[in-house]
Amino acid sequence: MAKELDFLTKRSEDYSRWYNELVVKADLAEQSDVRGCMVIKPYGYAIWERMQRLLDDRFKATGVQNAYFPLLIPKSFLSREAEHVEGFAKECAVVTHYRLKTNETRDGVVVDPAAKLEEELIIRPTSETIIWNTYKNWIHSYRDLPLLINQWCNVMRWEMRTRLFLRTSEFLWQEGHTAHATREEAEERAKLMLKVYADFAEEVMAVPVIQGVKSETERFAGALDTYTIEAMMQDGKALQSGTSHFLGQNFGKAFNVTFTDEQNQPQFAWATSWGVSTRLMGALIMTHSDDNGLVLPPRLAPIQVVIVPIYKNDEQLKKVDEAVNPIVEELRKLGISVKYDNADNRRPGFKFADYELKGVPVRLVLGARDLENGTVEVMRRDTLEKETRPLEGIVQYVQTLLDDIQKNIFEKARAYRDSRIYECDDYEEFKDRVKDGGFFLCHWDGTTETEAKIKEDTQATIRCIPYGFEQTPGVDMVSGKPAVARVLIARSY
Amino acid sequence: MAKELDFLTKRSEDYSRWYNELVVKADLAEQSDVRGCMVIKPYGYAIWERMQRLLDDRFKATGVQNAYFPLLIPKSFLSREAEHVEGFAKECAVVTHYRLKTNETRDGVVVDPAAKLEEELIIRPTSETIIWNTYKNWIHSYRDLPLLINQWCNVMRWEMRTRLFLRTSEFLWQEGHTAHATREEAEERAKLMLKVYADFAEEVMAVPVIQGVKSETERFAGALDTYTIEAMMQDGKALQSGTSHFLGQNFGKAFNVTFTDEQNQPQFAWATSWGVSTRLMGALIMTHSDDNGLVLPPRLAPIQVVIVPIYKNDEQLKKVDEAVNPIVEELRKLGISVKYDNADNRRPGFKFADYELKGVPVRLVLGARDLENGTVEVMRRDTLEKETRPLEGIVQYVQTLLDDIQKNIFEKARAYRDSRIYECDDYEEFKDRVKDGGFFLCHWDGTTETEAKIKEDTQATIRCIPYGFEQTPGVDMVSGKPAVARVLIARSY
Numbered sequence: 003m004a005k006e007l008d009f010l011t012k013r014s015e016d017y018s019r020w021y022n023e024l025v026v027k028a029d030l031a032e033q034s035d036v037r038g039c040m041v042i043k044p045y046g047y048a049i050w051e052r053m054q055r056l057l058d059d060r061f062k063a064t065g066v067q068n069a070y071f072p073l074l075i076p077k078s079f080l081s082r083e084a085e086h087v088e089g090f091a092k093e094c095a096v097v098t099h100y101r102l103k104t105n106e107t108r109d110g111v112v113v114d115p116a117a118k119l120e121e122e123l124i125i126r127p128t129s130e131t132i133i134w135n136t137y138k139n140w141i142h143s144y145r146d147l148p149l150l151i152n153q154w155c156n157v158m159r160w161e162m163r164t165r166l167f168l169r170t171s172e173f174l175w176q177e178g179h180t181a182h183a184t185r186e187e188a189e190e191r192a193k194l195m196l197k198v199y200a201d202f203a204e205e206v207m208a209v210p211v212i213q214g215v216k217s218e219t220e221r222f223a224g225a226l227d228t229y230t231i232e233a234m235m236q237d238g239k240a241l242q243s244g245t246s247h248f249l250g251q252n253f254g255k256a257f258n259v260t261f262t263d264e265q266n267q268p269q270f271a272w273a274t275s276w277g278v279s280t281r282l283m284g285a286l287i288m289t290h291s292d293d294n295g296l297v298l299p300p301r302l303a304p305i306q307v308v309i310v311p312i313y314k315n316d317e318q319l320k321k322v323d324e325a326v327n328p329i330v331e332e333l334r335k336l337g338i339s340v341k342y343d344n345a346d347n348r349r350p351g352f353k354f355a356d357y358e359l360k361g362v363p364v365r366l367v368l369g370a371r372d373l374e375n376g377t378v379e380v381m382r383r384d385t386l387e388k389e390t391r392p393l394e395g396i397v398q399y400v401q402t403l404l405d406d407i408q409k410n411i412f413e414k415a416r417a418y419r420d421s422r423i424y425e426c427d428d429y430e431e432f433k434d435r436v437k438d439g440g441f442f443l444c445h446w447d448g449t450t451e452t453e454a455k456i457k458e459d460t461q462a463t464i465r466c467i468p469y470g471f472e473q474t475p476g477v478d479m480v481s482g483k484p485a486v487a488r489v490l491i492a493r494s495y
Numbered sequence: 496m497a498k499e500l501d502f503l504t505k506r507s508e509d510y511s512r513w514y515n516e517l518v519v520k521a522d523l524a525e526q527s528d529v530r531g532c533m534v535i536k537p538y539g540y541a542i543w544e545r546m547q548r549l550l551d552d553r554f555k556a557t558g559v560q561n562a563y564f565p566l567l568i569p570k571s572f573l574s575r576e577a578e579h580v581e582g583f584a585k586e587c588a589v590v591t592h593y594r595l596k597t598n599e600t601r602d603g604v605v606v607d608p609a610a611k612l613e614e615e616l617i618i619r620p621t622s623e624t625i626i627w628n629t630y631k632n633w634i635h636s637y638r639d640l641p642l643l644i645n646q647w648c649n650v651m652r653w654e655m656r657t658r659l660f661l662r663t664s665e666f667l668w669q670e671g672h673t674a675h676a677t678r679e680e681a682e683e684r685a686k687l688m689l690k691v692y693a694d695f696a697e698e699v700m701a702v703p704v705i706q707g708v709k710s711e712t713e714r715f716a717g718a719l720d721t722y723t724i725e726a727m728m729q730d731g732k733a734l735q736s737g738t739s740h741f742l743g744q745n746f747g748k749a750f751n752v753t754f755t756d757e758q759n760q761p762q763f764a765w766a767t768s769w770g771v772s773t774r775l776m777g778a779l780i781m782t783h784s785d786d787n788g789l790v791l792p793p794r795l796a797p798i799q800v801v802i803v804p805i806y807k808n809d810e811q812l813k814k815v816d817e818a819v820n821p822i823v824e825e826l827r828k829l830g831i832s833v834k835y836d837n838a839d840n841r842r843p844g845f846k847f848a849d850y851e852l853k854g855v856p857v858r859l860v861l862g863a864r865d866l867e868n869g870t871v872e873v874m875r876r877d878t879l880e881k882e883t884r885p886l887e888g889i890v891q892y893v894q895t896l897l898d899d900i901q902k903n904i905f906e907k908a909r910a911y912r913d914s915r916i917y918e919c920d921d922y923e924e925f926k927d928r929v930k931d932g933g934f935f936l937c938h939w940d941g942t943t944e945t946e947a948k949i950k951e952d953t954q955a956t957i958r959c960i961p962y963g964f965e966q967t968p969g970v971d972m973v974s975g976k977p978a979v980a981r982v983l984i985a986r987s988y
Contacts, residue, residue: 068541070543072533095567096591102573111573
């Protein structure tokens with residue numbers, strides 16, 4: 003992995019290229035030799051692991067338990083729920099055989115035609131069908147409800163055009179699948195999980211999100227309602243960062259999941275499902291990072307503080323080591339992840355650039371002169387500001403600084419986003435401006451025709467009917483028909 | 496999930512049936528409708544999650560980082576390493592197509608013949624090939640080594656006869672793949688990871704294991720040496736619980752992974768791989784459990800302490816609640832997982848039996864009379880012993896008791912195993928006794944012929960050439976030829 007550190011394309015030059023380069027150069031992920039499937043490298047995976055852990059804690063705090071369901075789904079399951087199959091079943095990996103055999107020239111393997119499956123199996127693109135087929139045996143009485151289950155797993159959707167983290171054929175995610183006795187309880191759960199996602203995005207990832215509900219066109223295949231969180235990337239495009247679906251009784255009916263209610267009457271169970279994926283890595287990267295590389299919120303940074311010594315000889319290094327070791331120890335006691343990079347294999351300037359590229363939130367630099375003066379140089383990655391601080395009290399200072407960085411990058415991202423949310427009432431103006439990115443709040447008449455026309459004319463879509471904005475009725479900018487509310491329209495990833 | 500609690504088949508009646516029933520009735524796992532694939536239920540998954548977390552900590556303490564590699568492997572990769580393909584490539588799930596389409600009658604889906612892959616993809620049975628194909632790009636200089644990477648994932652091997660946890664087509668595991676500059680370092684790593692597994696098995700799972708090295712016949716396909724930990728189940732059979740492989744330069748050569756050494760000479764990298772899987776759940780269950788159900792080591796128990804109130808009316812319950820709540824709080828402060836089951840939906844006797852079935856290590860029962868006397872009934876799951884203790888100091892008592900149970904079930908399992916390890920020098924006697932289980936230490940001449948004959952005659956195999964036993968040369972009990980050491984022979988899962 004020794005390589006020359008080269009610079010990134012600037013965002014202003016080519017945003018898309020900047021992203022692709024950053025993901026690879028910061029050692030987050032890379033394309034594999036398997037079409038559309040990525041390798042998540044150790045540094046990228048360490049960030050994902052922290053996301054998983056913190057999300058998982060939040061799920062469990064709402065009563066959710068983890069479980070594991072099969073990777074493969076019988077083909078016939080997919081067609082049980084009619085809308086679901088329309089939306090999902092088409093582009094997926096199909097297992098048709100279960101054995102290879104040595105070829106005739108004995109230098110390779112071929113598929114054994116004798117080992118053909120009676121029914122083909124699909125690698126899960128999502129698991130509603132296999133899970134509801136299982137719930138059938140788990141749910142008998144209202145006492146068995148609610149059932150609140152999540153799984154962390156890999157899924158596969160055969161994508162033709164892929165981009166690391168944002169759109170890959172295989173990706174990692176969690177999918178929650180809950181079953182309830184009443185419609186109200188299921189709807190409440192779907193909304194609760196959206197709130198869990200929104201809080202996680204804002205508090206942990208420092209990514210501000212707009213919560214809302216999808217239009218019918220943009221709903222999950224088989225859902226009665228899809229709730230979403232939408233984040234704005236630095237190019238003004240939207241990135242759907244998490245969705246939570248109220249599925250009604252569709253899967254209950256498709257898989258015959260009934261329970262006897264308190265009046266001893268049979269009822270179909272009510273369902274939700276909700277998921278976030280490694281796509282969140284894309285949201286994280288594109289919200290905060292800059293032309294020097296990754297900017298990470300301290301709560302997700304695998305290394306929160308890096309300490310780099312400056313020295314001319316072994317004697318000087320030994321003195322710096324002696325000063326640094328107790329600082330490292332104290333920081334670790336506070337639960338702060340710290341790396342003291344006193345390795346002799348790279349010059350300090352190279353180390354600086356590399357840790358900037360990797361988004362380490364705080365850098366401390368200590369040299370011989372600092373030791374004399376009792377000082378240390380502190381650099382914060384979010385603003386790249388450097389200052390010289392007294393060594394005494396540096397541990398507490400760093401602790402406060404990490405909180406400050408977490409807060410600052412959130413505020414910065416929010417201010418940026420808010421500056422690019424526009425109310426717009428004129429379609430010509432909209433068409434002109436939407437090319438340059440931004441979120442547009444526009445009145446919508448609620449018809450799929452208008453929605454389709456906007457998409458065709460501009461590639462922009464209705465991201466959601468947002469919460470948290472004051473709504474007044476108006477006139478649809480496309481059709482001129484009455485509209486009860488403004489919706490959020492943007493181009494998206 | 497409401498169901499009548501029925502009793503288990505006794506181990507003495509039918510050990511195999513006892514196991515199958517226990518796994519299902521204790522809510523650990525069940526068969527899915529997908530052949531050979533299991534559903535890991537929340538209670539079973541909670542145990543697996545604890546195993547994962549604790550193993551992962553131990554891996555990281557040795558410098559290992561996690562990453563993620565693709566699920567699918569191009570068919571041609573499998574034939575790159577000749578021995579590897581012989582051992583592995585045959586029984587696996589083959590992806591041949593990437594699209595479905597609606598059928599002619601529009602009521603189902605069929606595989607789209609137009610979407611046939613040029614090269615078939617295999618669902619990973621293990622990931623040496625795809626990972627070493629990636630390492631090729633990561634390793635250039637000795638400075639890039641060692642590379643110490645692990646992944647937690649699902650794998651698939653098409654099994655004809657499956658048993659929950661012990662042998663399933665899809666299973667969960669971790670696979671570590673390391674690359675080194677020298678043979679010595681790689682061998683050391685392979686042995687180190689075996690030690691990590693052995694320590695985890697004994698200290699966390701309370702499962703005593705014998706460490707050793709496999710015979711050539713039993714080696715992993717592509718390995719120069721396979722190290723193993725072997726545990727004895729209660730029927731005297733061996734269960735291979737974890738393996739660590741020294742792979743030499745086989746994969747380095749097959750995937751052309753070279754580095755320049757300190758003398759600037761090109762060298763092939765040296766490899767290890769090592770893994771444990773959900774099979775460990777089977778080892779855990781079959782080592783400790785009894786005719787009442789699961790017995791769990793406290794370090795892996797999702798619920799370590801359950802408290803059940805006895806009451807005749809709401810007023811009594813309220814008083815018990817008041818006494819129990821501070822105990823719950825104090826236990827939690829000590830990091831002890833505790834459940835206070837004051838739900839009114841099941842009689843105490845039913846609760847007792849259910850928590851016994853689920854292996855909760857400690858049960859506290861509190862009734863009106865206990866409140867008067869300032870006492871509490873304590874039951875430990877491992878011995879089923881009950882005693883009445885003063886309420887005062889109960890929290891410290893429980894904490895000590897949990898440690899004691901952890902230690903006791905390990906000692907019990909070790910004593911049982913040790914009582915069934917036999918030195919045997921007579922093949923007729925061996926053939927007669929091996930049917931009843933047990934580990935046999937026998938001199939072996941080192942030939943595959945002898946090994947094959949033993950297997951054919953008795954179904955028993957050489958589990959390993961064990962460490963930790965004093966070895967003296969002798970005579971092979973089958974061939975009569977000289978033998979340098981005794982090997983461990985047993986029937987196995």
